[in-house]
Amino acid sequence: MKHFFLFLLLTSSLLQAGESDGKTTFETYCWGCHHQTAMAFGPPFTRIAQKRTKEEIIAYIISPKSMYKKFGYKRSVMTQFHLSNKELETISDYILSYKGKK
Numbered sequence: 001m002k003h004f005f006l007f008l009l010l011t012s013s014l015l016q017a018g019e020s021d022g023k024t025t026f027e028t029y030c031w032g033c034h035h036q037t038a039m040a041f042g043p044p045f046t047r048i049a050q051k052r053t054k055e056e057i058i059a060y061i062i063s064p065k066s067m068y069k070k071f072g073y074k075r076s077v078m079t080q081f082h083l084s085n086k087e088l089e090t091i092s093d094y095i096l097s098y099k100g101k102k
C-alpha cells in the first residue's frame with residue numbers, strides 16, 4: 001500500500017513535468033490490467049516487448065478479439081479500445097521501451 005502511494009506521487013509529478021503521452025495513455029486505459037514489469041491480470045510490458053513487434057502490439061490493441069488466437073491465448077479478456085492513431089503510436093512505443101528491462 002505504501003508503494004502504491006509512492007507510485008501515485010511519482011507519476012503525478014512526472015505528469016506535471018510533461019512526461020510522454022504513452023505513459024498517460026497507459027495510466028488512463030491499461031494500468032488496471034497491465035503493469036510495466038509485473039504480471040497483473042494481463043502480461044507485463046517487459047514480456048510483451050520481448051516478443052512482439054510494434055505492428056503486432058497495435059493490432060492487438062485495435063482488435064484483441066481477432067488477434068488472441070494468433071498470439072496463443074485460449075480466450076480473450078482484454079477490452080477493445082478506440083484509441084487515436086497518436087495514442088496507438090505512443091502507447092506501443094511506451095510498451096517497447098520496456099524491452100530488455102526487468
Ligand code: HEC
Binds near residue numbers: 029030034042073078
Ligand atoms: C480488462 C483488462 C485489460 C485492459 C484494460 C487492458 N488489457 Fe491488454 N490484455 C489483457 C489480458 C487479460 C491479456 C491476455 C490476452 C487476452 O485475454 O486478451 C492482454 C493482452 C495484451 C496484449 C498482447 C500480449 C502479448 O501476448 O503480446 C497487448 C499488446 C496488450 N494487452 C496491450 C494493452 C494496452 C496497450 C492496453 C491499454 C490501452 C491494455 N492492454 C488494456 C487485459 C487487459
